[in-house]
Structure formats: C-alpha cells, structure tokens
Amino acid sequence: MIDKDHFYDKSKQTDEIPEMHEEELDDVHKKDTDPGTIPSFIEEYESSIKNIFSGSSDLVIESFSTRTNKVLVGWIDGMIDKNIADRDIIAPLKSVDFNGDVAASIKSIYKTVDNIPEAVTEILNGNIAVFFDNFEKVFIVDIKQWDRRVVETPEAEGIVRGPKEGFTENIRTNTTLIRRKIKNRNLVFENMTLGRQTNTEISIVYVKGIVNKDVLKELKKRLSQIDTGAILESGHIEQLIEKHTFSPVSEIGVTQKPDVVAGLLLEGRVAILCDGTPHVLTVPELFIEHLQSREDYYNRVLYSSITQILRYLGLLITVMLPGLSVAIITYHPEMIPSAFLSNFITSTLQTPLPLAAEAFFLILMFELLKELGARLPKMVGLAITIFGLLLIGDAAVKAGIFGTPMIIIIALTGVAGFIVPNLAEFVIVYRLIFLFLGSAMGLIGIGCALFFMLVNLISSESFGIPILDSFTKYESKDGVLPFPLKTIKYRPSVLVKENKRRTKY
Amino acid sequence: MKKKWFFFFIIIIITFLFSGCWSRREPKNLSMLNSILYDVKDDGTYQLTVEVLNASGISGAQDGAGAKSSGEAIMCEGKTVAEAVSDEMKSIDKLLFEGHNKARFFSEKLATKGTAPALDLFSRDHSTDETPLIIVVKDLDPKKIYSSMTGLSDMIGNYMENLSKMQRAASSRSVFSTTLDFMKDYYEDGKEPVAGLLEISKNEGKSISDLESQNIAGSSNKENKIIYRGLAAFRNDKLVGYLDGIGARDYNILTNNIKMDIITLPTGDKYTTADIEKCKTKIKTKFENGKPIITADVKMSLVIVEEDANIDPSDMDTAEKLENAFNDYIKFEILKTVQKVQKEYKSDIFGFGSKIHKQHPADWKNIKNNWNEIFSTAKIEINVESNIVKSGENKRSFTLEEQDYDS
Numbered sequence: 001m002i003d004k005d006h007f008y009d010k011s012k013q014t015d016e017i018p019e020m021h022e023e024e025l026d027d028v029h030k031k032d033t034d035p036g037t038i039p040s041f042i043e044e045y046e047s048s049i050k051n052i053f054s055g056s057s058d059l060v061i062e063s064f065s066t067r068t069n070k071v072l073v074g075w076i077d078g079m080i081d082k083n084i085a086d087r088d089i090i091a092p093l094k095s096v097d098f099n100g101d102v103a104a105s106i107k108s109i110y111k112t113v114d115n116i117p118e119a120v121t122e123i124l125n126g127n128i129a130v131f132f133d134n135f136e137k138v139f140i141v142d143i144k145q146w147d148r149r150v151v152e153t154p155e156a157e158g159i160v161r162g163p164k165e166g167f168t169e170n171i172r173t174n175t176t177l178i179r180r181k182i183k184n185r186n187l188v189f190e191n192m193t194l195g196r197q198t199n200t201e202i203s204i205v206y207v208k209g210i211v212n213k214d215v216l217k218e219l220k221k222r223l224s225q226i227d228t229g230a231i232l233e234s235g236h237i238e239q240l241i242e243k244h245t246f247s248p249v250s251e252i253g254v255t256q257k258p259d260v261v262a263g264l265l266l267e268g269r270v271a272i273l274c275d276g277t278p279h280v281l282t283v284p285e286l287f288i289e290h291l292q293s294r295e296d297y298y299n300r301v302l303y304s305s306i307t308q309i310l311r312y313l314g315l316l317i318t319v320m321l322p323g324l325s326v327a328i329i330t331y332h333p334e335m336i337p338s339a340f341l342s343n344f345i346t347s348t349l350q351t352p353l354p355l356a357a358e359a360f361f362l363i364l365m366f367e368l369l370k371e372l373g374a375r376l377p378k379m380v381g382l383a384i385t386i387f388g389l390l391l392i393g394d395a396a397v398k399a400g401i402f403g404t405p406m407i408i409i410i411a412l413t414g415v416a417g418f419i420v421p422n423l424a425e426f427v428i429v430y431r432l433i434f435l436f437l438g439s440a441m442g443l444i445g446i447g448c449a450l451f452f453m454l455v456n457l458i459s460s461e462s463f464g465i466p467i468l469d470s471f472t473k474y475e476s477k478d479g480v481l482p483f484p485l486k487t488i489k490y491r492p493s494v495l496v497k498e499n500k501r502r503t504k505y
Numbered sequence: 506m507k508k509k510w511f512f513f514f515i516i517i518i519i520t521f522l523f524s525g526c527w528s529r530r531e532p533k534n535l536s537m538l539n540s541i542l543y544d545v546k547d548d549g550t551y552q553l554t555v556e557v558l559n560a561s562g563i564s565g566a567q568d569g570a571g572a573k574s575s576g577e578a579i580m581c582e583g584k585t586v587a588e589a590v591s592d593e594m595k596s597i598d599k600l601l602f603e604g605h606n607k608a609r610f611f612s613e614k615l616a617t618k619g620t621a622p623a624l625d626l627f628s629r630d631h632s633t634d635e636t637p638l639i640i641v642v643k644d645l646d647p648k649k650i651y652s653s654m655t656g657l658s659d660m661i662g663n664y665m666e667n668l669s670k671m672q673r674a675a676s677s678r679s680v681f682s683t684t685l686d687f688m689k690d691y692y693e694d695g696k697e698p699v700a701g702l703l704e705i706s707k708n709e710g711k712s713i714s715d716l717e718s719q720n721i722a723g724s725s726n727k728e729n730k731i732i733y734r735g736l737a738a739f740r741n742d743k744l745v746g747y748l749d750g751i752g753a754r755d756y757n758i759l760t761n762n763i764k765m766d767i768i769t770l771p772t773g774d775k776y777t778t779a780d781i782e783k784c785k786t787k788i789k790t791k792f793e794n795g796k797p798i799i800t801a802d803v804k805m806s807l808v809i810v811e812e813d814a815n816i817d818p819s820d821m822d823t824a825e826k827l828e829n830a831f832n833d834y835i836k837f838e839i840l841k842t843v844q845k846v847q848k849e850y851k852s853d854i855f856g857f858g859s860k861i862h863k864q865h866p867a868d869w870k871n872i873k874n875n876w877n878e879i880f881s882t883a884k885i886e887i888n889v890e891s892n893i894v895k896s897g898e899n900k901r902s903f904t905l906e907e908q909d910y911d912s
Contacts, residue, residue: 330531
C-alpha cells in the first residue's frame, strides 16, 4: 500500500499538481467515495459529487425545489436525451401536482442505488441521477443518448455475397446485431467492466449448449486476471489474454461482421464485444479460419472450393515465393526452364545488388507503400501511390536498380498476401525467414524454414485447442475444403463437445 | 530464459557462418552454355566450340520483354576433353554453367575416332547434364553449324531442342538420343548406341521475313541451313555409318519409337500415301542349331491420306489388296535397312541382342562376347501386318473416274 500521508505531504510541499500513478488514483477515488452512504443534505450531495468529478466541466448538476423538498439532478452533458429528461423527470417533479411520491412521478423506468460510488458509475455510463433531500436512495434513469456512428459496411472485410452490415463502436448496437442473427434464448451475453481508468464495458457472448465449456472457463479466467488501466480497443484485450506473445501465429480472431460472429458462435466459439470498437474478438481461433471466408458458406460449393484452393495457393505464394525463387535461382539454376534463367541473366546484368538483397529491399518497399496507403488521407494517398508505382515499377527498372523478374515476383507475393489479410503478421515474419534461410542455404534453407513454420503451427494452440486440429478431424466435413451444406450434419468436433449434431436427422 | 535465447542466436549465427554462401551463384555471373561442339584436330588435340548466351549484346536488356538473346561461339583446345573445357576460362569472364546445355555435337572425325573420352567426362563430372541430345555433324567443317539458320530460335542449342520437340511429334525419320540414352546403350549388352544425324547445306532460298525486315534474330540471312534427318550408328563408342530418313524410320519401327510418320507406296507410276496411326513391334527370338533366329512382328494401323492411283480404298477388296501391297513394301524396306546394318556396319543398333538376353539368358552367355559378329550373319525375319483403318474423310478420290461414281 502507498503511504497516503506521505503522498499528500509531498504534494503540499512542492505545491504542484501531484503526479498520480494508477494505484494512487484508485486510492483518491476510494477516499472520496469512502462515506459510501448518501448524505442527507442536498448541498452535501452537490459538493460531494463535484469533488468526485474534480469540478469537470462536462458534469451538469442542477438543483431545484419541488413543492415538498429540494431535488438535485446530475448527468454528463451530451450523454443523455435532454428532451426526455425534461418531459419525464424534471417536469413531473416541478409540477404543482407533485406530492412527494417520487416513484410515481418519474415517468420513465428507473432503478435506485444507495451509495455515492454506484451513483457516480451510473452517471459515467450516461444515466441521469436524481437526488432528493432527506431520502436515502438515488434514482437512476436510463436515458442514454449520444452521437453514434450508424451501422455501415466495414471497409476492411469486403464481400460480394452476404450481409453488408458491420459492427459499430456502440456495444448495445453490436449485441443487437448478434441477437438479430441468432434469435435463441440460449444466446447469452455476460457483461464485465475492464480497465480501472476507462471502465470499459465488455460482453462475453456464447450459445449455451453449444459453446466449448473449457474454452469459456479459460477465457473467463484470463479476463478476470486482466489488471490494466485502459481498454480502448479490443486489441488491448487481445494482447492481455493471449498466451504466446511472441508467436507470429495469432490465437484470437478479429472480425467486424455480425454474420461471421454468429457463424462462429454456432460452431462453439466465444465472442468478446468491447465497447468503443467495432472489432469483435472470437476465441478459439483455428488456422483454417484465415483460409476461409464466410462467403464460402453462402456461395455454391464448387465455386467456394476453387476460391478456397486459391487461398491455400495464395498463402504458399505469399510466404514462400521470394525465398524459394532466390534459393532456386542462386543455388539450383538447373531447376528452372532455360528461357526463365536466360531472362533472369539478361535483366539482372546491370543491377548492382545480389538477388536476395533485391528481394529484401523490394519487400521493404512494398510494405512501406502498403503502410502508406493505409495511413495517408485518401486524397494524398492516391498521389503517393501513383508516385510509388512509378518509382518501383518503371523508374527503378530503367535506372538499373532492380531487375524486372524480381519486381514481378515481389508484386505477386504482395498481391497474394491480400488473399489472407488476417495472417499479415504470420506472413511477413515467415516471408523474411524463408528469404534469409533460402538465400543463405538454398533449398536446404527453404526446408529448414518450412520445418520451423510447421513446428510453430503444429505446436500453436488457442485456448487449449491446437490450431491445426481442424485438418485432422473429418466428421464435421468442414475442414480442408468446403462441403455441400446438405452433407454437413455435425458441428466441428474440435470445438463442440455436446449437441454435436446440427440437423435433426 | 535468457540463456535459451542466447543459444538460439548462437545457433542461427553458426548456421549462417557454416553453411556459407559459397555455392551461391548470382544469375548475372553465369554464362549459360547452350550447345557444345566436340571436334578433334589431326594431331589429336581436342577442339571445343561452346555456344554461350550473350546477354550483354542484347540491346535494351533492361526492358526484359522484347529483348532477343543471341549466342556467342567460343573456341578452345586441349589434349583431353577436360583440358579443353577448362581452357574456356581463358576468354569467358563468367562462370560456365552447363545445367541448361541443349545439345552436344560431335564432329564426324571425333565420332569415328571414339567418343569415349567425352563420355567419360560427362559421367564423372557432377556439373554436366545427361539431358542434352547427342548429334553427329556429318560435315567436314562442323563449325558451320554456328553460321546456320536457326529459324525463330536464338541459338543453335535452343533450335535443336525446339526442332526435336517438333519432329518427335510429327515425324519419325530421325532419332533423339540424349546423353543418358547414349550412355545406357553404350553400357547395355546387345544394344549399340545411335545418335542424331545433322547435315549442313547451303542456305539458298532467303526467307520472306528477310525481304521484309531484318529483325528476326538475324537468322534468315545466315549462309547455311541445318538438315536433321536420319541417324548415326555406333559400335561401342565409334561411329560406323549412317542411315537415311527411311532407315531411321525403320529403326524407329523396330524399336517401337514411332509417333507419327507417313509411308508412300508406289502403285504403278503413281503413289498411295498412308499415315502410320499406330505401330507395335514384337521381337521374338529363338535358337536353331545354336544360331539365333530373330523374328520381328510389326502391326500397323494405317490411314490413307492421299491416293493418286485411281483406286478406291473404301472398297473392301481394294483395301485388302492395298494392305498386302503395304505389307510387302514395308517388309522390303525394313529388311533393306536391317541388312545394310548387318552387313556394312556390323553393329546391333536395334537391340536384338538385349532381347535374346532377356528371352534366352542361358544361351546369351555363350554368344555375348562376339555378338556383333553373330548379329551380322543372324537370320532376321520381318512380318508386317498392316491394317487400313480409315480411308480419309471423303468418300471417293478426286482422281477417280466420274463413271465409277455414277455406277
């Protein structure tokens, strides 16, 4: 424990704003709200609450007199619907008909709390608090209303067929979006508050009866162990509950689409909604999810099989192509067709860098441009992208800095990377490992890198479930390639331990 | 934990240091060998001409597409083949890379003297390849191939590869013996190697492209042209003689290598031409009085493609007569070739000996040491059974008289 007296003494001595650590902030909070019970005079309420909020300007405290006694209402400006507050709360209280029966006068649905800290929390959540002189309870009316983004199509997860709606920053909207997909009493939302400064509301979602109980238990355990000040995005939660921080293989899925979440929930997974972000986490995340798209289930099976195979191919290309091509061309030129080799010879004749360095710098430039495209404002972004295109595509070749075949190889690598967007971290790490080992040891190096990669993948697990498990279990018929929906009678056996059957017969 | 990471990094560093990059070859430092010509001078010095990709000679090489590569021939000499190969270093500034060699040409002189030294090098050196074609150049000045027309290909080696791919599919009047095939036949009991035969003639007719533009690899204005037809027969490693296109076809029939070819049957003073659609040959061997008798049963499906002799092959009786005529003609042709090889070359290029080896292993032991002598006097029977399966898509010949059609 921090020595409070020492802390305060110090602040008095220096006469400066004390530097507050999180623990200390907590203590200040505790001290201020220590009285706990409701003071009996309205002036005391006012000073107490103002003190708690340190006189913050967005806190509105209004006191007025009714026919019988004094009333104090408090809310955060901009978070409530003032019209409803006037109509249903303030007007009835101020009316001449008011006879002291508060419960009858408040026209909206309300609840009561009996201590200051709870009242403060409710105010912070966007509710309005009504205090009465000489009354032991505080009335809390939920009339939240603030500016929010409407449901839009997420830009990052484009689809051709399927629902276009995406999650928003408001957790209530998000829960509604999921509830509208799964109209089932077994769909459960469990709320928690995380982050000692931000007090972010999060919600654990699962379908009772289908959910993998071990995963749910493990998730709750890890969430309860979170001890942090700020949860501003679900990415914070992700980092705090994942087990292998330095593994390039992720353990937790992220999506912005309610239909994806609904599909995953019905396969026994758990979703974590976080207030203030449209990105919803799903656990456990199996490797196959990166190579699948929800659209695969909406399209006819032949087409989705072809696209799925393309995704496997895209993954292999984007991870292995630079390393493999450098290894083969510099160590085993016998293996490629003569015309290809002679093209390589003629086009790299004047370039100063060895092939491996060429590949490395081109990958670097590609990543730079990618990052540029994501960060720059749209207007500038286009100009810069065109500049980058000219720079790499034409000028670099004409100036004799890079050879054309390597540019094509890296371009193909980069483009294939967008086929598996969620694997970006995995892809860039292993692409470089393949490139370094391939350029240092040839095909033996490629073999080593492949070995590393497979060992990493095979040993990775997400909340106790090996991520490659779906490649080994066949009864769900939903593994390596999509199956016709008619034939999928079971839920993935990797995850679902009870109620395995999807169909009645 | 820190110790673990430390060891991990040490292992990574050691891996890089020990594996080294010494076998790394940047493509720009390679000089790609496309074909090689082995010749021998009168004093026994081996003379090699290597054709390498001349990348620097290409204008606009940086643009990649549209750049035409061209070859450059470099000559070198040595007392042995290996010495001649290493002599190349005197004038090539890059590492000679043999992985994409397409053709090994042997001059007639060297082939007659014996190809064993060169073959020995191929089989010992790890950097040489077994896929290049072995071709004998029947010309007094074999270097003329490097001033020959190469069609649309840029170099002689590529030209030979493309030519072999085309000919393999469309005609069977030449053989395509890779270095590996040649060495296998050389080592196999009862089979002698053959090689492709290349002749050089003056390029008299200038091509149309030459008149219109000079762009196509500059090949059209070359003074010589290549004729690739027939085969070169070897005994052990030495050249003993040649067979012409028909001879090569008969060789291919007997060794089951027919992909597609035509047979022109003289009927009176006109001709009937048929496509060989299928051809299957079975070779049976037996011994009579200790002497081997070899029987080759050839079964052929023919398709009439051109008929100039006023007969109607769609008529059953006529077809049967035609079939008999084809049988006799093909048998005659094959026997002529076989007898030429038996009497003049005394070399079992058809592999009859290996058939005896397989079918009568005990008897083979007695004759294997002087098999080529026995082969030259062995009795060889040829049975041909041809079958006209189609008479083409039209019902009657254009040359058929009008009244035949009416009646």
